[in-house]
Amino acid sequence: MMLVYGHRGAKGIAPENTLAGFRHCLEAGVTRCELDLQLSLDEQLIVFHDNNLKRLTGRRGKVKHKTAAELQHYSIRDTALNWPTTCPIPTLAQLFACCAFDHWQLEVKPLSRKKSVIAIKAIARLVEQFELQDRVTITSSSAQVLKAAQHYAPHISRGLVAEYGWLDPIKTAMRYQCSLLALNWTLCTEQRTQKAKSAGLHLSVWTVNEPKLMLRLAQYEVDSLITDFPGLASATLGNY
Template identity: 60%
Template structure:
């Protein structure tokens, strides 16, 4: 059975990585999501994809240069589907409070050693506080982040985000004892999929928005797919998810 993850909530239908987007995902009956995290200047986990604010809010500067209390006042509707009401950048804590997902893929972008350590420790603290340690997989393409997860927060499930095949993603996943492989769908051949699953990996492919591609990947036997359109995916895959 192929599971469905809403990409940044329901990115194709509502402003990405906002409470509105995650509520939209849940409204479709899709109870798994993928999102992106950056630390604020005061070390709060903020849900935003880019390290900078320009694309989604129109503000200048980096996320890390602003306090959380300031970031949550910024409207993140820019550059996405049209939306009438303001959609602020959320804290991860707010989503944990308000959204009943059964599993979360929390992607951490590349970071320095110090920043990676601060980020994974903040995730551990927050997931413990909300009792969600078993419902979270922290994913990254960054060796620094994966190293920090292995060293500092071994209780958190880890996942490798693989966009390119120039390094063997299965070997890297094995090196960091990952449980999940978030694979760019273009890299998902039946052979690689089978090999990954034999290695004990949950294979989650992204970003899958076309119904024909959803069906093809489900037929391959992918464990889950990440989509901007969770409602469309649910309708397309029907009893396969």
């Protein structure tokens, strides 16, 4: 059976990477999620996709130039969704404390070598604190982040996020001893799926929002998909 991960919580239904979105994912019966991590000025893990604050908050500046306390005064704006309540930017610690997912894909956005080490060590501390050792995979498209994860958190599983086909994503994932490959759906073929499975990789495909594509990936025997609409995916795949 193909597993379902909520993309940034439930990005198509609730403001992305917010407690409201992750709670909606759980309420839809989907107990796996994918999220994005940035580092704040005071080196806290912030659940936020963009480097810049403008798109999601309307504020100027970058996440790395603000403290976690400052960021939590900002609210995620999503006029398209017309969400009725304010949604502060959460820290990873807050999310771990509030939401009991069976598995988390934590995508660490590209960082410098030094900041990669800081982020990985911070994840490892939280994973230990919340006893999530077997329920977390650290993912990234960044070689710096994956190298840091190999060295400083070898006990936590790793995953490569692959959006482009110019590098062989399976070979690259194996280079960093990953157990998971998060593959853009445009790169997912039946042949590549079987090659990934033969290499022992869990293949997780993103971002999959159309029922026809969900069913096609199920036919390929993809291990999991990442979707903005976890309830829709769960219903679509429920009888497959």
